[in-house]
Amino acid sequence: QILLTLTFVTTLSASGVEGSHIVGGRDAVPHSRPYMASLQLRGRHGCGGLLVREDYVLTAAHCQQPKIRHFLKIVLGGDSLTASEPTKQTFTTVRSIPHPNYDGHANDIMLLKLSSKANLTAAVQLISLQRVRLQAGRNCITAGWGDIGDNNTLANRLQEVNVTILSQRSCRGRWGAVPITRSMVCGTGADNLQGFCSGDSGGPLVCDGAAAGVVSFSGRRCGDPRTPDVYTRLSSFRDWILNEINNN
Incomplete structure (x- = not known):
């Protein structure tokens, strides 16, 4: 089941895809992500x-x-x-x-x-839009003010979390029937239950200071590596x- 990561007053749900927020992350250094x-x-x-x-x-x-x-x-x-x-x-x-x-x-x-x-x-x-190579195993970061506890609790301060890029094959295998296209890229946190959640939608996947993706959807439980976080691949x-x- 997938969750589209949104929204303002209520959470958008489509095809079972729900929200996105940072869980298991940390406070970003103030104004260190000025984009x-x-x-x-x-x-x-x-x-x-x-x-x-x-x-x-x-x-x-x-x-x-x-x-x-x-x-x-x-x-x-x-x-x-x-x-x-x-x-x-x-x-x-x-x-x-x-x-x-x-x-x-x-x-x-x-x-x-x-x-x-x-x-x-x-x-x-x-933020730079230069093309970024997203090979499996690459370390990147995502950030946002979304849910920090998978319980509709928005972060007050900007949060960030490390992201490890997955291969398309691995991501497709974990998502099963949910289509993972070539214009998407998947990532997981270093530990279990780390990733984005409700309210982080539209935020960036950043690799070496450049924008590589936009937060799109994840699983019903935020940060669950069984349903890896999915970003829109900006190079596409x-x-x-x-x-x-x-x-x-």
């Missing part, structure tokens, strides 16, 4: 994202709220969800661009155009991303 974005609705964090241009945030397509998408608040430069931090910059979205082939499972990626350009500072920076969508932000 992180918090997608919020009515003051509540729902999804993560990453700043790829001063006026564009990349996230997961399943984070889209069709009826209210232009009223989403995007917060950059934050460590705490609740504290007043002078480093924070807040925007609304003027356009959401989900991948045209998103089908509720595959191609789970979306761009959000911000109401204005972010001011790049020590706490707000772009790099041309689409660059085309959209350069033509919009």
Whole structure:
């Protein structure tokens, strides 16, 4: 059973895929991941994202709220969800661009155009979209403000956790009937019950400082290596991303 990792007021569930949040992780050093974005609705964090241009945030397509998408608040430069931090910059979205082939499972990626350009500072920076080789065994990191206890308890401070990349064959074998496509990449924590969970959707998989993936879905129990975490593989969508932000 899979869980799509979302959402704002309620958790999106599709095909049994539920949420995403960091479990078994640690507090990130404040502002050490300056590309992180918090997608919020009515003051509540729902999804993560990453700043790829001063006026564009990349996230997961399943984070889209069709009826209210232009009223989403995007917060950059934050460590705490609740504290007043002078480093924070807040925007609304003027356009959401989900991948045209998103089908509720595959191609789970979306761009959000911000109401204005972010001011790049020590706490707000772009993340590189250079191509990353994701061979099995590679060590990467994911981060987010999602559920930290698999019990709908959002993190107040940004969390991060180490991720080990799995081979496609291993991931497909563990997921069984759930299709794992070539545009996805799978990873697990170093220990049992480590990984992302509800509220981490749309956040980044980062390898050597570059964006390699976007948090997409996981199993019914967060961090369970029997159903490895699945990310949208950014190398499969790099041309689409660059085309959209350069033509919009």
